[in-house]
Amino acid sequence: xxxxxxxxxxxxxxxxxxxxxxxxxxxxxxxxxxxxxxxxxxxxxxxxxxxxxxxxxxxxxxxxxxxxxxxxxxxxxxxxxxxxxxxxxxxxxxxxxxxxxxxxxxxxxx
Amino acid sequence: xxxxxxxxxxxxxxxxxxxxxxxxxxxxxxxxxxxxxxxxxxxxxxxxxxxxxxxxxxxxxxxxxxxxxxxxxxxxxxxxxxxxxxxxxxxxxxxxxxxxxxxxxxxxxxxxxxxx
Numbered sequence: 001x002x003x004x005x006x007x008x009x010x011x012x013x014x015x016x017x018x019x020x021x022x023x024x025x026x027x028x029x030x031x032x033x034x035x036x037x038x039x040x041x042x043x044x045x046x047x048x049x050x051x052x053x054x055x056x057x058x059x060x061x062x063x064x065x066x067x068x069x070x071x072x073x074x075x076x077x078x079x080x081x082x083x084x085x086x087x088x089x090x091x092x093x094x095x096x097x098x099x100x101x102x103x104x105x106x107x108x109x110x
Numbered sequence: 111x112x113x114x115x116x117x118x119x120x121x122x123x124x125x126x127x128x129x130x131x132x133x134x135x136x137x138x139x140x141x142x143x144x145x146x147x148x149x150x151x152x153x154x155x156x157x158x159x160x161x162x163x164x165x166x167x168x169x170x171x172x173x174x175x176x177x178x179x180x181x182x183x184x185x186x187x188x189x190x191x192x193x194x195x196x197x198x199x200x201x202x203x204x205x206x207x208x209x210x211x212x213x214x215x216x217x218x219x220x221x222x223x224x225x226x
Contacts, residue, residue: 004152033213042200042217043153087152096141096160096207097168098215100152 002026004088004101011107012078020073020086020104028093032064032071037103038084046086047073075106083108111136114218116201122224123191131186131221133201140206142184143168143215144176146197153200159184160206191225198222 004024012018022032031050035043049055049064049071061074075082088101117132135142143158145168155168159178173195175187184203188195199222202215 008150030207031213033215035215042219043202043215044217045214048213089153091207091213096158096166097155098143099169100145100154102150102152 002029002090002092002099004090004099006086006088006101006104008102009105009107011109013109014078014080016078017074017076018078018106020075020106022071022073022088022101024069024071024088024090026090026092026099029090030093031090032062033089034060034062034073035087035089035100036084037087043087078108080108080110082106113137114201114203114216116199116218116221118221119219120222120224122226123188124226125192127191129188129191131188131199131201131223133184133186133218134182135184135201135203135216136182137203137216138181139203139216140181142178142201142203144174144184144186145200145202146170146195147200147220148197156186156199188223191223193225196223196225 033048034046037043047062054063059076064071085103085105087103091098114135140161144156145153154170157176159165198220200220201218204215
């Protein structure tokens with residue numbers, strides 16, 4: 001089967017850097033996506049890694065290593081508004097089906 | 111552009127009732143999908159469509175039907191509601207994954223469904 005594992009919760013202070021990991025067990029996939037979801041809201045797209053390496057978008061960076069079956073989302077200069085849940089997702093190779101991880105709840109403390 | 115819209119925002123059903131959750135997008139996206147989200151769990155794919163007239167099952171399709179008669183609309187039908195279908199339902203759309211563009215999914219605001 002295919003699964004994506006994330007830590008359930010991460011806590012950090014305002015201004016700090018936090019890394020949210022995503023490890024996966026899947027035979028193949030097209031790329032790793034990250035989504036942010038605030039309480040009561042809809043998921044919104046943050047980042048996508050089609051290839052191994054680092055992708056940077058402002059304060060957010062995402063990394064993928066297919067050989068290690070591992071990716072992460074890096075949030076820098078944390079702000080209170082970054083308190084949310086973060087989900088990694090993949091589309092299985094040869095399919096149009098997306099699989100999401102169970103999500104990591106990030107708490108940013110003042 | 112309105113993006114992805116969903117109606118209703120909130121619905122209460124009794125066990126055995128049927129209903130249709132509406133989803134529409136105005137971005138001319140080929141790919142549309144329905145997810146359910148339960149507490150402590152990620153999003154689970156119910157059904158998806160890669161274009162008008164083409165639908166397929168996702169991870170948790172039982173108890174749900176879909177159809178795609180137009181590019182814009184992708185309704186989700188609950189045939190006979192059960193308490194286990196109490197959840198938050200999200201519709202999403204994107205360009206066709208087969209085009210290998212950046213695979214960004216745009217989500218609607220969600221429908222909160224309570225089945226008694």
